Amino acid sequence: MITPRxxxxxALNPAQREAVTVPPGPVLVFAGAGSGKTRCxxxxxxxxxxxxxxxxxxxxxxxxNKAAREMRERLAGLLGVLPEDPNSPLASMRIGTxxxxxxxxxxxxxxxxxxxxxxxxxxxxxxxxRVVKQALSDAGAADLKPDAVxxxxxxxxxxxxxxxxxxxxxxxxxxxxxxxxxxxxxxxLAASDAVDFDDLLLLPMLALSRDNALRxxxxxxxxxxxxxEFQDTNAVQLELLKQLSSVHRSLWVVGDDSQSIxxxxxxQVENILSFEESxxxxxxxxxxxxxxxxxxxxxxxxxxxxxxxxxxxKKLWSSHGAGHGIVFKRLIDEDNEALFIVRxxxxxxxxxxxSYEKMAILMRKNSQSRALEAKLSLGGVPYxxxxxxxxxTRVEVKDLVSWLRAIVSPRDGMAWSRALSKPKRGIGAASIxxxxxxxxxxxxxxxxxxxxxxxxxxxxxxxxxxxxQLSQFILLRNGWANExxxxxxxxxxxxxxxxxxxxxxxxxxxxxxxxxxDNLAEVVNAAGAYEPGQLERMLDEVALSSEADNEAKEAVSxxxxxxxxxxxxxxxxxxxxxxxxxxxxxxxDVEEERRLFYVGITRAQRLLYLTAAAQRSTWGKTxxxxxxxxxxxxxxxxxxxxxxxxx
DNA sequence: TCAGCCGCATTTTTT
DNA sequence: ATGCGGCTGA
Numbered sequence: 001m002i003t004p005r006x007x008x009x010x011a012l013n014p015a016q017r018e019a020v021t022v023p024p025g026p027v028l029v030f031a032g033a034g035s036g037k038t039r040c041x042x043x044x045x046x047x048x049x050x051x052x053x054x055x056x057x058x059x060x061x062x063x064x065n066k067a068a069r070e071m072r073e074r075l076a077g078l079l080g081v082l083p084e085d086p087n088s089p090l091a092s093m094r095i096g097t098x099x100x101x102x103x104x105x106x107x108x109x110x111x112x113x114x115x116x117x118x119x120x121x122x123x124x125x126x127x128x129x130r131v132v133k134q135a136l137s138d139a140g141a142a143d144l145k146p147d148a149v150x151x152x153x154x155x156x157x158x159x160x161x162x163x164x165x166x167x168x169x170x171x172x173x174x175x176x177x178x179x180x181x182x183x184x185x186x187x188x189l190a191a192s193d194a195v196d197f198d199d200l201l202l203l204p205m206l207a208l209s210r211d212n213a214l215r216x217x218x219x220x221x222x223x224x225x226x227x228x229e230f231q232d233t234n235a236v237q238l239e240l241l242k243q244l245s246s247v248h249r250s251l252w253v254v255g256d257d258s259q260s261i262x263x264x265x266x267x268q269v270e271n272i273l274s275f276e277e278s279x280x281x282x283x284x285x286x287x288x289x290x291x292x293x294x295x296x297x298x299x300x301x302x303x304x305x306x307x308x309x310x311x312x313x314k315k316l317w318s319s320h321g322a323g324h325g326i327v328f329k330r331l332i333d334e335d336n337e338a339l340f341i342v343r344x345x346x347x348x349x350x351x352x353x354x355s356y357e358k359m360a361i362l363m364r365k366n367s368q369s370r371a372l373e374a375k376l377s378l379g380g381v382p383y384x385x386x387x388x389x390x391x392x393t394r395v396e397v398k399d400l401v402s403w404l405r406a407i408v409s410p411r412d413g414m415a416w417s418r419a420l421s422k423p424k425r426g427i428g429a430a431s432i433x434x435x436x437x438x439x440x441x442x443x444x445x446x447x448x449x450x451x452x453x454x455x456x457x458x459x460x461x462x463x464x465x466x467x468x469q470l471s472q473f474i475l476l477r478n479g480w481a482n483e484x485x486x487x488x489x490x491x492x493x494x495x496x497x498x499x500x501x502x503x504x505x506x507x508x509x510x511x512x513x514x515x516x517x518d519n520l521a522e523v524v525n526a527a528g529a530y531e532p533g534q535l536e537r538m539l540d541e542v543a544l545s546s547e548a549d550n551e552a553k554e555a556v557s558x559x560x561x562x563x564x565x566x567x568x569x570x571x572x573x574x575x576x577x578x579x580x581x582x583x584x585x586x587x588x589d590v591e592e593e594r595r596l597f598y599v600g601i602t603r604a605q606r607l608l609y610l611t612a613a614a615q616r617s618t619w620g621k622t623x624x625x626x627x628x629x630x631x632x633x634x635x636x637x638x639x640x641x642x643x644x645x646x647x
Numbered sequence: 648t649c650a651g652c653c654g655c656a657t658t659t660t661t662t
Numbered sequence: 663a664t665g666c667g668g669c670t671g672a
Contacts, residue, residue, distance in 0.1 A: 064661050099662045124662090197662050232661080264660065367658040387661085428648045463648090544662060562660040584659060596660085619657070620663045 034292025158266030230255030294323030
């Protein structure tokens with residue numbers, strides 16, 4: 001074991017130092033935007049290690065993979081070790097997202113009561129929606145929208161409710177039907193030996209609450225639990241945290257209620273607002289010194305958030321100067337808006353030497369990126385869109401991953417039906433349906449179903465061509481399944497790619513085909529990071545990650561304000577500052593929209609631009625756009641209003 | 648089984 | 663505008 005480098009606390013302000021060195025117990029750190037939250041968190045862990053705490057007893061939880069990676073890297077820096085050094089304290093510490101941590105825990109738990117094995121697969125939203133559609137068609141409920149059902153199920157799960165609870169609480173016919181669909185959905189998931197994202201948290205919570213021995217085992221193991229972005233936790237996550245800290249009671253959380261922007265995902269601001277009720281002996285520490293932004297930007301943000309009725313009043317302050325005024329510019333339409341932004345970026349780059357990676361364009365929704373991307377490439381400004389269509393959910397990528405999932409699991413129905421039908425080879429919906437039915441009544445075993453279709457009782461019902469294709473498919477699949485435990489994932493994927501003819505099937509000369517082939521190659525590339533026999537591990541990580549490793553290049557970042565949380569840029573453009581976009585027209589929580597705008601504004605370090613379009617085309621229709629009411633809530637003296645362009 | 652056509656909804660947002 | 667799901671005819 002390497003002795004940690006002595007920790008230097010002299011660079012911290014008094015509040016930060018208190019947060020780092022506070023005695024173990026329930027601790028709530030209110031950390032305003034840019035107040036050194038990650039710094040505190042990493043110093044806290046390093047300090048604990050310095051106190052002689054066993055790293056294996058430390059559990060540090062984030063919401064995103066990116067945040068987890070950053071925490072690991074910064075901690076490594078503090079400790080003077082490499083992030084992946086197997087001999088460092090980091091290696092035995094648990095740092096990761098809620099979903100990744102609790103998936104790991106769930107795999108070690110008894111799962112019979114849930115009808116799944118410890119080798120369960122994780123269904124993404126797309127898979128889940130397909131399962132819901134099946135349940136809907138089974139139930140003959142054509143009038144219910146899949147979205148609404150998915151929503152209802154997720155809401156229940158985020159509250160910690162199982163199908164029986166939902167049924168018991170149903171107060172009208174519609175809710176009763178939804179609850180029944182929830183039950184049907186859950187049965188289908190279990191049949192596929194699969195869980196969804198919400199289950200990764202719900203199932204461990206249920207298991208821990210029912211099994212006292214299990215709970216005390218894990219609660220004893222985790223001596224210190226630390227949580228980032230605590231304001232975004234939902235009921236299940238809070239319960240998990242209570243369970244895991246029930247023995248040592250060292251729960252250190254950091255968050256900011258002003259940056260709570262995920263209530264639509266079940267996040268409850270109450271978790272942070274009433275932390276002291278959950279933990280009466282909790283210490284509260286407030287970090288309100290901002291190290292990020294000019295006072296102009298901070299004052300604008302402070303003023304904006306006062307319009308919200310809920311929340312803990314706190315004013316961020318900074319010793320930075322006033323800096324430049326916030327630029328507001330209204331353009332004719334979204335194309336001109338994009339053009340203005342691109343020109344301004346080029347001007348900053350050429351005249352002031354600001355490198356492109358120091359600039360970001362933030363938007364309310366991903367669909368706004370279309371116009372921006374067009375003008376960015378036209379203007380020769382390098383850019384990358386963060387978020388957007390997730391790499392691992394692109395059709396061609398999912399096709400390939402489905403093959404891998406079918407290799408690993410004989411029960412993963414979604415993967416089997418997808419792999420069997422892509423690429424097209426004469427096995428259509430009708431054949432898949434027969435296989436699915438057979439599997440359902442034979443232990444959900446798709447290998448058995450395929451055998452039955454090739455030469456068993458199902459064979460008479462299949463066409464000769466389909467039977468021939470199935471025979472080849474199952475031969476290949478079983479061969480790979482035998483190797484999967486020992487061969488290099490990359491080797492295996494290369495073989496899958498060539499034998500399945502997936503790559504060729506996307507070689508149709510269309511403009512998207514090259515992109516799709518590149519994406520498939522990127523999957524092969526990503527597999528290079530895994531050791532022999534680690535295919536399942538790769539699939540786990542893929543299920544919980546959205547991004548492929550995107551190379552760091554000098555480029556402008558384009559992303560939603562949601563995706564920007566936790567980041568900072570010297571120059572920030574917030575586009576689409578219009579009523580209907582900010583706040584979003586169909587949002588029922590204006591205060592959350594305001595917090596989102598607050599998050600956007602507080603990403604900026606030196607220079608902030610707000611842009612709006614006077615008219616905007618949506619779905620082929622052009623409509624006039626009013627300026628966002630939020631812009632009017634900013635102090636006028638902090639704004640530099642450029643003359644609006646007129647049509 | 649599948650290509651091609653039509654009608655319709657879509658664009659809110661970590662994992 | 664565009665892409666998806668559903669339907670139809672070959």
